[in-house]
Amino acid sequence: MTEKTFAAFIVTYNRPDILMDTIQKILDQTRPPDKLLVVDNNDNDDTKNKLAQLYPGVAHLKVGHNSGFAGGGKIGLQTLAQEGYKWVLWADDNDPPYTRDTLEKLLQLGESYEGNCGQVGVVGHKINKRTGLVIRTTNEELEKGEYLEVDTIGGGMIKVIKGESVLKGIVPDPKLWFGFEDLDHDLSQQKAGYKILVHSGLFLDLRKKWNRLNFKKTATVRKKEESVLWRDYYSIRNSMRVMVKNGYYLAFFSILFVSIAKTLVSYKYGFRYGRLVTQNTFKAVRDYGLSRWYKRI
Template structure:
């Protein structure tokens, strides 16, 4: 059998959400030839439920919470070694947006040639001075059937060329959570691969989400329960920018994170202290190349 297209879904303790995503992947007009669960749980609940509902879906047990980064690396390497030409890297709460998403993306990938490293629905360029994404404009999307970008975010239906995985282009497992997709994509770009988004699917999604005239929102107070994410965002973005020698972006991220820490005190001493503590830990661990898993 021609091993054309496989998919894997990284999951951690969300079996009900996962089952829905599996079903939507299998219901595609072009379903994957093989679908695999990359299971970050340390128990068999997800495995047993999937075996009952989807006995033909493969299962790869990691045995610990390796994050989206570690799970992504495990899934890509396993399926690339099996010889699959294209591999979907998905999270358990990110099903395809339309019934023909996979079909359209694979048609784009096949039409472009061997230097296409991945295709997806939503992607953007990166500002090398700030480290921030440059939002793709509606006008850019309306110019053609596809657009070359620097990165396709996690959850935006990333379908990756298996050949690039065999060349060692895989996510940095130590990043655990946050910017592992950007790190992977910039590695593909350095190797000479092109990253493409399907402009029709991209525009349709903007219309669905009512984001045709979206403007970047002002910074708001976050719930204390999600502040742990800032640690990963700061630490990992600094790592990725340094790895790619975007040193102005490193300076920008340091300055912005410091400013946000200071401004957070307007929401109270407790809140400001929590934000500052995460920021300082991120700076420290980036400086000493430490990649801990915190507060997860």
């Protein structure tokens, strides 16, 4: 019987054209998945019909409602791990692999690592347990070897997860819906003794592509487009939950303080902008305190 080595799933919501492009790029990999599954959060059949027309060999699973990246991630991981796949790619519909050999290199790293590897990916960082912020991985760290151990691999950064960990119950928390579900999952893997690795060569190549080799993060509060401010609600609410869940209490209070401080600073961009930021922050803190995980904005 042939070993089920590698499968992939893509979580999508109402973006069939973008999804089709990502599917093609995954299938064009030098090591494509043995099975590709689309976890469809739509409540209509647009994606299903387009998939049947263009990629009839790709499996489709209709959720029936928008379960978010967290809910879709849990469904996809459990479905493929229970089918016996050793490694599972957790992908978003607008984040295809960056090079044609990305998946091949990640699988080679996961298979060759002598320790207990829980997942491999392209971009990852350590977490400051006092602030809850990521500690940017340096170029020097990446240049030391083929891989680097990190605390988390962000969503969209090509996460290939060991199916064994899924079968042990380590899956994304659907309550988080959108935002920090990847960090929550990764910290759970670490607690269970799994190592999280990034491929140094792929990481460095991506920094070169994005012209971020010499990137320096500043403390300036930048103005965002109003159309994406809703994301802050989930980021604040969910990050506080993740910090408390993992015992990072200083990080919880740091996130709370910084979030409130940002609302004050945001008014320099105008009253309307400041009011929107303040509303999102207030709702996030309120709904965290009241455990309103069903809340959507």
